[in-house]
Amino acid sequence: xxxxxxxxxxxxxxxxxxxxxxxxxxxxxxxxxxxxxxxxxxxxxxxxxxxxxxxxxxxxxxxxxxxxxxxxxxxxxxxxxxxxxxxxxxxxxxxxxxxxxxxxxxxxxxxxxxxxxxxxxxxxxxxxxxxxxxxxxxxxxxxxxxxxxxxxxxxxxxxxxxxxxxxxxxxxxxxxxxxxxxxx
Numbered sequence: 001x002x003x004x005x006x007x008x009x010x011x012x013x014x015x016x017x018x019x020x021x022x023x024x025x026x027x028x029x030x031x032x033x034x035x036x037x038x039x040x041x042x043x044x045x046x047x048x049x050x051x052x053x054x055x056x057x058x059x060x061x062x063x064x065x066x067x068x069x070x071x072x073x074x075x076x077x078x079x080x081x082x083x084x085x086x087x088x089x090x091x092x093x094x095x096x097x098x099x100x101x102x103x104x105x106x107x108x109x110x111x112x113x114x115x116x117x118x119x120x121x122x123x124x125x126x127x128x129x130x131x132x133x134x135x136x137x138x139x140x141x142x143x144x145x146x147x148x149x150x151x152x153x154x155x156x157x158x159x160x161x162x163x164x165x166x167x168x169x170x171x172x173x174x175x176x177x178x179x180x181x182x183x184x
Contacts, residue, residue, distance in 0.1 A: 042128040045113050046135075046180040049104075050163040053079055053125065053135055054182040056087045056102035057161045060095070067139045069094050076136030076150055076164065080124035083137070084115075127165040127180075138162040151179060159183050 011019075060068050070083035077083070085091040089100035104125060105114045113128035124134040138147045140160045147162050149155040164181035 043180055045128045046165045049113060049125070049127065050135060050165060050180055050182040053102065053137060053163045054161045057137065057139065057163075059101050060087060061160075063099060064095075067141055071137055071139035071141060073138055073141050073144070073147055076138055078124060078134035079137055079163070080134050081122045084123055084125055088115075129165070133165070136164055151181070157183055
């Protein structure tokens with residue numbers, strides 16, 4: 001005896017596996033695009049941060065006739081400790097008027113860049129990459145008129161203040177396209 005045809009249609013196992021494979025391929029194509037978009041967002045955040053830091057240091061120097069503590073003109077110094085708290089108006093030893101030259105948000109677990117204080121450690125202004133590192137700054141403290149280029153050491157840059165995010169090479173990959181600086 002023949003069973004009457006069922007009016008209910010169902011997917012076969014092969015059809016389901018084909019659909020799952022197609023979804024997997026589409027997701028694999030999407031991941032590099034998402035990673036690129038995240039890197040572009042981090043670069044934009046870092047560019048805003050380095051320009052903001054350079055402007056804050058220049059404003060401090062214009063106000064007090066000297067640079068904030070912790071900077072030098074030969075190697076990059078991290079934007080942390082006394083330099084950071086002075087620019088934020090929290091350190092009245094170096095910023096007696098308590099002027100806020102740099103107003104930054106706290107770095108939250110989901111938000112990698114911003115002000116970070118581990119509680120008892122040295123507060124620092126961290127960049128958006130993982131693991132976050134403090135931004136680096138060079139200041140023309142001897143008023144020579146130029147600073148050595150931290151990215152291409154054979155050259156000099158005719159700027160008063162250089163701020164940059166030093167992204168190290170990871171696993172031999174060239175990450176120079178992720179470096180962000182205040183002078184370009």
